[in-house]
Amino acid sequence: MAPPSVYRTSIIDLHKRGESASDIVKRLGIPRRTVFATIRRFNELGTLADRPGRGRPITVSTPAKIKAVSESIRRNAHRSIRKMSEEMGISEPSMRRIVKKKLKLTLYRVTKAAILSERNKEKRLQKAKSFFADTRNGQHLVTVFSDEKLFTVEAEFNSQNHRVLAKDHQKAFDKGKTVHRVSHTAKVMVFGAICSTGKCPLVFVEKDLKITKEYYVKEILEKQLLPWAQQHFNGQHWIYQQDGAPPHTAKYTQDWCKAHLPAFIEKDRWPASSPDLNPLDFSIWGVLQNKVCARPHSSVEALKKTLVEEWDQLSIEYLRATVESYPRRLRAVIAAKGGRIE
Template identity: 30%
Template sequence: FHDLNGAIGLSTIERWCKVTRESGSINLSKSPGRPRIIRTKAAIQKLKKRLSRRNVSARKLSRDLVISQTSFRRVLKDDLQLRAYKVQTEPLLTDEHKAVNRTDAYIRGGIRQKRKFPQKLMVWLGVCSKGVSPLVIFEKGTVDHDRYIKEVLPIALKYGNKVFGNDWVFQQDGAKPHTHGKTQDWCAENFPSFIDKDHWPPDSPDLNPLDYCIWNDFAQSMNWDKVT
């Protein structure tokens, strides 16, 4: 029973064993279960021939063959292994057209060479209603909480105090250097006010102008042909 467990019901296995003990073989005179009335072999072949003659909607075919749409879909999917699709129209382009388009794209700067392993550069920027903070550039290595505290937070604090005095709130996203305990302690001790990791509202694109606006505009304004 172990090899067939899960594939065939236990009652079926026991019945087969009984038949084998009594007759020495298993001879199923008919298929188990209720006989098919709609999805018969003749109906399947009839539908297959109709499909091969001309394109017609599934709704019209099911109505012409007097088959419910549910049974019709089962025949298409399970018996004939067919899938619905929509014909996509596209311009008929020759090889000459494609070559001209490719050349034109290259001339207009639409094709750029890309290094396989380019040098990465991380930057930090603060944004507020009065403008943007000085840009902090990390030329080497990754940014952990220690580096974030030493190189970023003092810049943010100096800029915020210069622009707003002592009446402003520092907000950052949920990156690990931002939510680290030491980072949270530094922010609590130095900023006039800040949104800590336990009170940061989830799914708040309006509170992330950098991710949803500034960085995109910044990337589009760059001259990528000069980026190596």
């Protein structure tokens, strides 16, 4: 329905004073069609009010029902839209429309995270401010971010969202309805490092999925990361970032980094419990897992092959965009006064 003319009241006032339609057109400087249509409509209805709306009147998204849904969510935000629709006798599409469009609410998945005490928040805030100041000089663009992650040969799936379309149960089973699990699935731990202009070749940890400080330094930093970084940066200054895992914060590791790396973020500088600030944690690993674990693998070697293929396909544009989101996340942590941002 077209919105009413903003000149409706003025046109009718002049019309009541006895002015002709032509004079009103000249006086207000508006199209003749608007003036004649407005006068004709007033003569028919005898009022300035809008005509009754066309179509079926609203029966679901009424103010009363919107208020009832809002009150239900206020009492318990962990509500299922499907269950609320059943309890209130409202269809699920209508309930979603009320929640998203009328109440402007968004569904967020519940996640697990370490508890942040007030002291931890204060430290996170101060360290985030320090790193944010460094990003103004572009230091994050020459920072090598690193992390480790476990991958399993089994396919990852979400039982709430993963569905298979089939005509019957047997055909659904043939298409992968059932995902088999074992008690002790085969796993592989990988070490990854990225910067805004490239990525270190993926490193597989072979020592019973455990990284000691000696293994971390000699097999990963010395043999893998350092040669790649020296070739990639070609003598230019670069900074190394690592999280608070024990092999990373050990004195042995810190001393080696001081002696062999041009610059690195010491253990007391990187904020603890902050996977939301490491690009591998908040982006890279998730993308890699969605691609690699979309299907099961017959062996660890097959899993490794897929990991390397998908790792090599990560584009420079994607890496650059991920690293460039780091300052925005620091700003979000500062706005949250050191609290969680996701």
